[in-house]
Amino acid sequence: SQQGEEDPQALSIQEGENATMNCSYKTSINNLQWYRQNSGRGLVHLILIRSNEREKHSGRLRVTLDTSKKSSSLLITASRAADTASYFCATDGTGYSTLTFGKGTMLLVSP
Amino acid sequence: EAGVVQSPRYKIIEKKQPVAFWCNPISGHNTLYWYLQNLGQGPELLIRYENEEAVDDSQLPKDRFSAERLKGVDSTLKIQPAELGDSAVYLCASSSPSVRNTGELFFGEGSRLTVL
Numbered sequence: 001s002q003q004g005e006e007d008p009q010a011l012s013i014q015e016g017e018n019a020t021m022n023c024s025y026k027t028s029i030n031n032l033q034w035y036r037q038n039s040g041r042g043l044v045h046l047i048l049i050r051s052n053e054r055e056k057h058s059g060r061l062r063v064t065l066d067t068s069k070k071s072s073s074l075l076i077t078a079s080r081a082a083d084t085a086s087y088f089c090a091t092d093g094t095g096y097s098t099l100t101f102g103k104g105t106m107l108l109v110s111p
Numbered sequence: 112e113a114g115v116v117q118s119p120r121y122k123i124i125e126k127k128q129p130v131a132f133w134c135n136p137i138s139g140h141n142t143l144y145w146y147l148q149n150l151g152q153g154p155e156l157l158i159r160y161e162n163e164e165a166v167d168d169s170q171l172p173k174d175r176f177s178a179e180r181l182k183g184v185d186s187t188l189k190i191q192p193a194e195l196g197d198s199a200v201y202l203c204a205s206s207s208p209s210v211r212n213t214g215e216l217f218f219g220e221g222s223r224l225t226v227l
Contacts, residue, residue: 004153031214042115042202042218043154088153092214098144098167099216101153 004089004102012108019076021105023089115219129191132222136205146202
């Protein structure tokens with residue numbers, strides 16, 4: 001079963017625009033992670049935010065977490081064609097347990 | 112540092128045939144995962160190993176799927192017999208206790224299975 005649900009399922013933007021993807025989850029978490037997957041490749045870890053954090057930045061990425069709403073957002077600023085990929089949120093429960101992934105958002109950035 | 116290595120990258124078989132996938136995790140990573148990813152979906156856990164012990168195999172369809180990690184290093188996932196619905200990408204990932212606080216998983220490129 002998949003814990004997280006990303007929204008939108010697909011997003012198409014122009015280079016230079018910002019891309020925002022959202023993730024909702026169902027149960028209490030220890031932390032939430034975002035991964036990226038290029039077509040035909042494995043997943044690559046982007047960023048992790050802990051349940052006691054509200055916002056985190058890494059380069060052009062900004063992640064927010066609202067545990068009261070059980071939701072997170074990933075913002076990619078000044079997007080590039082190379083950002084075209086699928087983006088997945090993943091959560092784990094309290095303690096050290098296995099990550100559960102959402103269904104992903106497919107991002108297309110056009111030059 | 113070498114990443115997670117999986118083979119084969121692609122496999123086409125006829126239904127009812129057996130198939131096996133191999134994974135070599137990053138050196139020193141004692142946690143190994145096998146995930147199943149259907150087209151347009153996120154990865155779903157099949158099995159998690161801590162060293163050679165399978166600590167979470169609740170989602171592994173044990174009637175036809177089996178996995179092993181005999182020496183706590185590389186791992187093999189087997190399907191016998193394969194069914195049409197097994198067509199998917201099988202992803203292997205690993206993690207290390209030293210990054211347990213970050214929880215980051217390192218994924219291989221995946222093995223894409225097509226069952227005809």
